[in-house]
Each structure stands twice: as C-alpha cells, then as structure tokens.
Amino acid sequence: MSDEIQVSVRTESSATVIDLVGDVTTFAEEAINQAYQSASSDGAINIIFNFRENDYINSAGIAILIGVVTEARKRDQKLLMTGLSAHFQKIFRMVGLTQYADLYPSVEEALASLNGDSSAA
C-alpha cells in the first residue's frame, strides 16, 4: 500500500528547491535521496525542502531527513524547510531537527531570508 511521492528539483535565485508532494515515509527514501544527490551534484549550497502542508510525515521520513542533514553538514550546505503545517513544525522541533534546518512558512520567505531580508522570517 505504498503511496507515490513526487519529488522535483528546481533552481531559484539563491537556492535549489526540492518540492515534495506526497507522504514522507519510508517509501520516499529513494526519491528524496536522489533529488538531494542531484542538487548536490549541481553544486547547490542552499537547499530548500518544500513540503506540502497537509501531507503525512512519520518518523521514518524524519530519519530520511536526518540522513540528508548528515550529508549536508559534510558538504557545508545550508538546509531550509518550508510549507510544514504547525503540527509538523512542532514535531520537527521536538526531535531536534530544527537545530540543523531553519523553518519558514514559504519558499518565498526562505529565499528572502537567504537574500538578507530579515523581515521575512
């Protein structure tokens, strides 16, 4: 009963955006890791994981993101996360993921922050 997740990579002015549409569970591991590796291969320094607000994220999905954080730290990449519901923002804080990735409501606000607009966050 696995559900497909759609993961796509796009380049914005100051970051690479990885859009996640669908549930972030163990079934998403390959797609997320491929997208991250693709972004890294293209030299991404700032990477935004853009979630869809009402999708389901479980601890297996969080473990995938911890794996990404581990790789990003080795490569001196900055991770940002956007689009999370208030509930999953709480979960991410609970498990400590926000120590390694700043959360923003939207991609636009994350990009503004990277561009030095402190009012965006």
Next chain:
Amino acid sequence: MHPQGNRVVELRIPSELGYEKIAREAVATVARRLNFGEEKIEDIKTAISEACTNAIRYGSGSDARMKVVVVLTADEDKLDILIKDPGAGGVPPLDVAIPDINGMIEGKARFGGMGLYIIRELVDEAGFVEGDDEDGNQFRMVIYRVDDDETKSEKSGSDNKGGTT
C-alpha cells in the same frame, strides 16, 4: 463488557506499511466525534501512525499475512487506543530515551526510538501492556478530553508517561 456510554471501534489491518494510514483516518473520525480540537487530533493521528508502524515493522515483521488490531474505545472524557500485534519481534522496549539526533548525525548513535519518543510526547499515557505474551504485544495510549491549558497543567504536574500501563 464495556460501561454504558462507551463506543468501541475495532480495526484489523494487514501488517504492511501504508495500512497504518487507515487507522490514522479512523481515529481522526472518532476523535472528532469526541470534540477533540484539531491540533490534538493531529497529535493523535501521528501517535497512532507511529504505534501502528512499530506494530507492523517490529511486532509482525511486515508480514502482510499477519494482522495488527486497533481498538478505539471512546469514552466521554477520554479516547483509549489499544494496538495489538503478533509479537513476532520479541519483547518490546519498555523505556524510551530522547533521540540523540546530534549523535545520529555524527554517526555515534543509531537511528531508532524516534517513534516511541514522539508518541510519548503527544499523548497523555502510553506504554506496552504487561503480560498476555501468548497473544503478542499490546500497546496502549490514552488521550483525555480536557481543555488544552488543563492538559498542559496535568502533564507538567505528574509524569505518567514513562512506565508501562
């Protein structure tokens, strides 16, 4: 068998990852009928997803021929959730440490334990039910239907989440 006023919903789902989402939707419907707030409903959905995922992965080895049974008992003041698995994974952990995310990222700590930790943070009571080994594992969660402020006060006043139920 149940006191008057209780409503019991029982689900039997295949032990296959993905089916926990059926329990997640069912418990949301029951919680709405009990007038839980939307944020608390999100907490309950996440907690039951994690508990069912554990039952599928560890309690029955993701063997879809086996079943995970979810019993939702709705009372006036609480929602009682019991999750039963065949116990194929042996004795479940009875204590849960805060996940060492720094250690995981530095390769010093193993991945794991995240689900149980999240559950215990989100519900009022959670733990494996002792005994009944022949019937497999039983994991019980209780969520009381009280005002948010009252819930926080109760949770800070007494830690009733650490032990088994």
